[in-house]
Amino acid sequence: MAATDNGPIKMRGAGYYSEHTQGAKLVIDAAIPLVLAAVEKMDLFAASPFAIVDYGAADGGTSLALHHALIAAVRARTDRAITVTHTDLPHNDFSALFRLLHGLLPGKPGLGLEAPNLFSFASGTSFFRRIVPDGALNLGFSATAMHWLSKLPATLADHVHAVGAKGAARAAFAAQAAADWETILLARARELAPGGRLVLANFCTDENGFYLGWTGARNMHATFAEHWLALREAGAITDDEVRRATFPQFYRSVAEFRAPFDDPESAVSRAGLRLEDCFTRVTKCPYAAAYAAGQPPSAFARAYVPTLRSWSESMFFGALDPARPEDERRAIIDRFYDAYEADVAAAPEGHGMDYVHCFLTVAKTV
Numbered sequence: 001m002a003a004t005d006n007g008p009i010k011m012r013g014a015g016y017y018s019e020h021t022q023g024a025k026l027v028i029d030a031a032i033p034l035v036l037a038a039v040e041k042m043d044l045f046a047a048s049p050f051a052i053v054d055y056g057a058a059d060g061g062t063s064l065a066l067h068h069a070l071i072a073a074v075r076a077r078t079d080r081a082i083t084v085t086h087t088d089l090p091h092n093d094f095s096a097l098f099r100l101l102h103g104l105l106p107g108k109p110g111l112g113l114e115a116p117n118l119f120s121f122a123s124g125t126s127f128f129r130r131i132v133p134d135g136a137l138n139l140g141f142s143a144t145a146m147h148w149l150s151k152l153p154a155t156l157a158d159h160v161h162a163v164g165a166k167g168a169a170r171a172a173f174a175a176q177a178a179a180d181w182e183t184i185l186l187a188r189a190r191e192l193a194p195g196g197r198l199v200l201a202n203f204c205t206d207e208n209g210f211y212l213g214w215t216g217a218r219n220m221h222a223t224f225a226e227h228w229l230a231l232r233e234a235g236a237i238t239d240d241e242v243r244r245a246t247f248p249q250f251y252r253s254v255a256e257f258r259a260p261f262d263d264p265e266s267a268v269s270r271a272g273l274r275l276e277d278c279f280t281r282v283t284k285c286p287y288a289a290a291y292a293a294g295q296p297p298s299a300f301a302r303a304y305v306p307t308l309r310s311w312s313e314s315m316f317f318g319a320l321d322p323a324r325p326e327d328e329r330r331a332i333i334d335r336f337y338d339a340y341e342a343d344v345a346a347a348p349e350g351h352g353m354d355y356v357h358c359f360l361t362v363a364k365t366v
């Protein structure tokens with residue numbers, strides 16, 4: 001399971017995740033033409049249900065529109081049953097996921113995923129393992145999840161993310177990311193039926209060297225590091241807590257994503273996976289766009305920082321010494337994000353979290 005020594009990775013629950021991640025939904029919406037093109041290429045005349053799996057789905061809110069489009073495309077060509085399995089790690093808020101899928105989340109009545117002859121499942125098994133039986137997958141989808149590594153290969157003394165790592169530490173992250181990518185693909189190779197497809201929208205480092213939160217203006221990860229190190233300067237956290245605050249993540253390059261496919265002798269190629277499509281795309285930060293359109297700085301800061309918090313909070317919280325009382329840890333975390341918010345409100349120019357993705361379509365040939 002992907003976890004740090006600092007406790008479980010999890011998005012904030014009770015629907016907070018999809019409420020505060022408009023950008024992630026825009027990324028998934030951009031993948032809709034890819035899943036429709038993938039279905040178009042498939043032979044749908046099997047007797048078994050058409051099986052869709054969404055890997056690392058969080059509360060499921062951001063991919064609802066994609067699943068509606070995908071189910072409609074399959075249904076237009078066949079009456080066979082369709083299954084959708086949402087997966088995530090065990091600590092995910094699956095209750096929020098089920099409420100969302102059944103249209104029961106407050107404020108979102110009727111906005112679920114229900115259709116005739118559609119069967120909904122969920123799995124708390126990590127995508128580093130097989131989640132469905134061999135040959136039982138037709139269309140696998142995943143967005144913004146596979147940058148999480150199976151383990152933290154190094155800790156950083158002066159940064160919080162591999163984008164700021166150098167030398168041996170950086171090499172350790174790259175090696176872990178390559179091994180994890182192969183593990184993920186080999187598990188999917190077992191799951192996919194012949195002719196099945198994977199459509200993946202994975203965070204990456206693109207051809208310009210850009211990555212999430214860095215497209216040439218303020219660097220989000222550097223800003224995280226600045227505010228976390230400032231807590232140490234202020235005596236609020238220890239050296240150990242600085243080191244432990246390292247994301248178990250890596251933004252692979254296009255070459256790193258392609259490597260197992262470009263080598264015909266690789267285990268992935270020999271398992272029958274072929275890369276059909278691979279391109280990068282920047283999705284502009286919707287919060288920064290609202291500020292550029294005239295939103296006051298304080299309102300921008302209040303809307304923007306929660307989107308960072310939705311996915312980063314569990315890592316920073318887990319880095320704090322568990323011997324501290326829970327209230328004290330919560331207060332430190334609030335102070336950290338409040339400082340980030342005050343920074344954005346005081347000097348909003350250049351802040352933003354542009355998403356940088358590599359979109360891949362992979363086919364199973366044998």
Ligand SMILES: C[S@@+](CC[C@H](N)C(=O)[O-])C[C@H]1O[C@@H](n2cnc3c(N)ncnc32)[C@H](O)[C@@H]1O
Nearest residue numbers: 002024056058062088089126127143144145148
């Ligand atoms: C940023 S959220 C993305 C959610 C949704 N797919 C989207 O694009 O909006 C990343 C999700 O990946 C999940 N995740 C991380 N590592 C995972 C693993 N090894 N197996 C399954 N899910 C994982 C996290 O728990 C989290 O819910």
